[in-house]
Amino acid sequence: MTWVFLGDVPDPQPVIEKLQDVSPLESEITMSSLGFFGHPPRILFAKAEEEVQLYSKAKEFKEADFDLYRFKPHITLCRIKTIHNYKAYKEKMKTYHHKILGVIEPRMILYESVLTDSGPHYKALYEKTY
Numbered sequence: 001m002t003w004v005f006l007g008d009v010p011d012p013q014p015v016i017e018k019l020q021d022v023s024p025l026e027s028e029i030t031m032s033s034l035g036f037f038g039h040p041p042r043i044l045f046a047k048a049e050e051e052v053q054l055y056s057k058a059k060e061f062k063e064a065d066f067d068l069y070r071f072k073p074h075i076t077l078c079r080i081k082t083i084h085n086y087k088a089y090k091e092k093m094k095t096y097h098h099k100i101l102g103v104i105e106p107r108m109i110l111y112e113s114v115l116t117d118s119g120p121h122y123k124a125l126y127e128k129t130y
Contacts, residue, residue: 111124
C-alpha cells in the first residue's frame with residue numbers, strides 16, 4: 001500500500017527520520033473488493049476493509065509532516081490502458097465485491113523507484129517491521 005508518494009527526493013535521510021516517528025499498524029488489514037479511479041477507469045485497486053485504522057494511521061503520517069494528498073486506503077493492482085467491453089468489465093468487478101483479496105502487513109518500506117523502458121524498478125531504502 002502506498003501511504004505517501006514523495007516524488008523526486010535528493011536525500012532520503014530526512015524521510016527516514018520522519019518515518020521513525022510513525023507507529024506501527026495495530027494488526028494486518030484485510031483487502032476486499034475492487035475499485036477503480038478515473039472515468040474511464042485508469043487504475044484498478046483493492047479496497048481496505050478496516051478503513052478507520054488506516055485513516056487514523058494517515059493522520060499520524062500527516063502529524064509527522066508527510067503530505068497525504070487526497071489519501072484513500074487502497075492497493076493499486078494495475079494501470080488500465082483500454083477497456084474493450086465496459087459492460088463485461090463492470091460485471092466482473094461485481095464478482096469481487098466483498099471477496100477477501102489479501103492483507104496489508106504491519107510494516108513500512110521506503111522504496112526508490114526508477115522508471116525504465118521495461119517498467120519501474122524498485123529498491124528498498126529503509127524497512128520498519130513490527
